[in-house]
Structures are given as C-alpha cells and as structure tokens.
Amino acid sequence: MRQILFPKAGPPESMRVVEKPDPEPGPGEVRVRTTAAGINFADISARMGMYQDAPPFPCVIGYEVSGTIDAVGEGVDGLSVGQAVVAMTRFGGYSDTVVVPVLQAVPVPDGLDLQAAAGLPVTYLTAWLMLMHLGHVGEGDTVLVHSAGGGVGLSALQICKWRGARVIGTASSGKHARLREMGLDHAIDYRNQDFEAEVKRITDGEGVDIVLDAVGGDSFKKSYRCLTDFGRLFLFGVSSFNPGLTRSIFAALKGIAQTPRFHPFNLMNDNKGVHGVNLGHLWHRLDVMRPMFDRIVELAAAGVLSPVIDATFSFDEAPAAHHYIQARKNFGKVLLTP
Numbered sequence: 410m411r412q413i414l415f416p417k418a419g420p421p422e423s424m425r426v427v428e429k430p431d432p433e434p435g436p437g438e439v440r441v442r443t444t445a446a447g448i449n450f451a452d453i454s455a456r457m458g459m460y461q462d463a464p465p466f467p468c469v470i471g472y473e474v475s476g477t478i479d480a481v482g483e484g485v486d487g488l489s490v491g492q493a494v495v496a497m498t499r500f501g502g503y504s505d506t507v508v509v510p511v512l513q514a515v516p517v518p519d520g521l522d523l524q525a526a527a528g529l530p531v532t533y534l535t536a537w538l539m540l541m542h543l544g545h546v547g548e549g550d551t552v553l554v555h556s557a558g559g560g561v562g563l564s565a566l567q568i569c570k571w572r573g574a575r576v577i578g579t580a581s582s583g584k585h586a587r588l589r590e591m592g593l594d595h596a597i598d599y600r601n602q603d604f605e606a607e608v609k610r611i612t613d614g615e616g617v618d619i620v621l622d623a624v625g626g627d628s629f630k631k632s633y634r635c636l637t638d639f640g641r642l643f644l645f646g647v648s649s650f651n652p653g654l655t656r657s658i659f660a661a662l663k664g665i666a667q668t669p670r671f672h673p674f675n676l677m678n679d680n681k682g683v684h685g686v687n688l689g690h691l692w693h694r695l696d697v698m699r700p701m702f703d704r705i706v707e708l709a710a711a712g713v714l715s716p717v718i719d720a721t722f723s724f725d726e727a728p729a730a731h732h733y734i735q736a737r738k739n740f741g742k743v744l745l746t747p
C-alpha cells in the first residue's frame with residue numbers, strides 16, 4: 410500500500426509517499442481500499458508537531474476515508490467485500506488502504522457520491538455533537554459560527570439552516586458571497602471588523618444563543634461576551650495558535666496567555682454555559698457517536714446535508730494540499746486521492 414508519511418515535525422514539504430505491505434483485517438475488522446481521504450486542521454497541527462493527540466513521529470495521520478471493502482476479518486457481520494463505505498480512522502487515513510473495526514465503517518447509500526463521502530465524518534460529527542447533541546439548536550436560535558467557510562464551519566451552517574436557526578459567521582471576506590449563497594444570514598470579516606461589536610450590532614445588543622469557537626485565545630473571551638441568556642459557548646480548537654507553516658512557540662504562548670478562565674460563580678450568575686469538545690477523545694464512546702454518524706450519512710444521502718468539497722489533490726500533491734489550507738484558500742473540505 411501507499412501512505413503519506415510525516416517523518417518529523419516540519420513544513421508541508423516534509424511529507425513523503427512511502428510503500429508498505431498491505432495490512433490484513435483482524436477479527437471484527439474490514440479492509441478498505443481508499444477512494445478519498447479527508448484532510449482536517451488537526452492534520453496540519455500534527456504535521457507541525459503541535460497536536461498532542463497525534464502518534465509519535467514518524468507517523469501516518471488522517472481521521473477519515475471513503476472507499477470500497479476488499480477484505481473482511483473473522484466474525485464480521487453486515488459488511489461485505491465490494492461494499493462502499495465511509496470510515497473513521499484513528500490515524501492512518503492518509504493511506505490507499507486502511508483497516509478499521511466495523512463500528513467505524515458506515516455503508517455509503519446510493520445517492521451519495523463515494524468520493525465526497527470522505528468529507529463527512531470529522532466535520533459533521535463535530536458540528537452535530539455541538540449543535541444537536543449538546544446545543545439543541547432550533548428555530549429562533551441565533552448561532553455565531555467562527556471560520557464559517559472551513560470544513561466544520563460549513564457543516565455547522567448546513568445543520569443550523571436545516572434546524573431553522575439564524576447564522577452569523579466570521580470568515581475572510583473572499584468567502585462571504587459563497588457563504589451567503591449557502592444561507593449565511595450575516596457575514597463578519599473578522600480581519601477588519603471587531604466580531605463582538607458586529608454581533609452586538611446585528612442582534613440589537615441581544616447576543617447569540619450558541620457560539621462555535623475553534624479560534625482560541627482572545628476569541629474565547631469575546632465569544633463568551635457575545636452570548637445572550639441561556640447561551641452556550643463551545644470551545645473546540647485553537648487555530649490561532651498555528652499562524653505559520655511551522656510551529657510557532659510565540660503564537661502558542663500568546664494564545665495561552667490570552668485564554669480566559671471561566672469562573673463558576675460568573676457562569677451561574679450569567680446563566681451561560683461553556684462546553685469543550687474533542688472528537689478525538691471519544692473513540693471509547695462509539696455507542697453515542699456511531700448513531701450520529703449513521704444519521705449524518707442518511708441525511709447526506711437524502712441531500713439535506715451536502716459536504717462541500719473544495720479541492721482534491723493526489724497523494725503526491727499532499728504538500729500542496731496543506732499549503733492550500735494554510736493559505737486559508739479552502740472553502741469547505743480538501744481531499745486526498747491515492
């Protein structure tokens with residue numbers, strides 16, 4: 410099989426394609442020949458040595474693939490050779506062949522493009538967990554989505570619109586027109602506008618019911634101040650800690666220094682909630698996550714949710730794919746194809 414290896418922390422050019430023997434599926438596992446692998450921001454952080462959950466270098470990362478099953482292990486029920494699936498991979502997704510436990514592979518129904526399905530797991534599960542499972546988003550809610558033009562941002566936008574919520578999004582200005590086409594109610598150019606002041610202006614001083622914030626640092630503080638009564642702030646990333654192509658200790662330290670501490674008394678008196686989310690720490694809760702994943706795939710096949718695939722790069726072009734994301738050019742998902 411062919412894999413994209415990260416030999417050590419470094420810039421995109423440090424990645425290289427290597428050949429390895431094909432893995433064999435063990436009991437309860439299936440082997441998938443990859444059609445496409447999704448890239449996530451966590452992969453960028455891992456490449457730079459800034460992702461504490463990543464395996465040690467040298468490593469092959471990647472959280473999601475779509476493809477076709479070509480071998481099944483002992484005792485596998487319900488999945489068979491030749492079946493198209495989308496799978497969550499606990500690393501190793503940047504690979505033309507993966508082996509996963511059956512619980513992590515969901516059949517791709519007719520009507521859902523197999524390649525595009527690779528863009529479903531991480532971003533939709535993250536958005537679903539925050540908005541549906543924990544946030545109970547619904548009609549009448551106003552939601553502030555940071556980085557609305559990214560993978561999680563667009564997934565969140567689709568879920569919010571489906572549930573009848575109003576969405577305010579922050580994004581680079583070049584993404585605003587496309588975001589509005591996709592139903593975004595208000596776009597904020599966070600580079601040139603103070604998002605907190607804009608949210609207050611747009612909501613007539615009321616604030617919003619839910620904020621999804623993976624920018625981190627000072628943004629967490631301001632997002633909290635954007636909440637109205639009963640508001641819920643979801644913290645799920647710190648992309649501002651990684652401004653360049655290689656690790657920046659200065660940016661990380663600055664971000665940590667700006668990170669707020671939420672005092673229980675203030676939370677009580679404000680009637681607001683702050684919730685952390687890390688999908689990568691939920692592998693032991695597939696009992697909760699798998700039904701969500703099934704529902705997401707079902708809604709995608711029905712056309713209610715629709716992964717926005719911005720660009721597809723071959724394995725050999727993986728460095729260019731990382732550059733593309735780090736230059737903030739992506740609108741939605743970027744995929745790798747073997």
Ligand SMILES: NC(=O)c1ccc[n+]([C@@H]2O[C@H](COP(=O)([O-])OP(=O)(O)OC[C@H]3O[C@@H](n4cnc5c(N)ncnc54)[C@H](OP(=O)(O)O)[C@@H]3O)[C@@H](O)[C@H]2O)c1
Nearest residue numbers: 450556559560561580581623645646648651686687688737
């Ligand atoms: N906790 C979890 O379980 C979990 C799961 C998935 C993702 N996440 C986090 O959610 C965030 C978004 O992930 P994603 O996969 O949706 O990312 P993505 O598709 O790469 O999009 C990220 C967007 O964020 C903006 N951005 C802000 N700071 C950036 C930076 N330093 N470098 C590049 N882009 C930056 C860019 O939009 P603009 O051009 O509009 O600024 C970019 O398009 C990341 O922080 C990621 O770590 C967390």
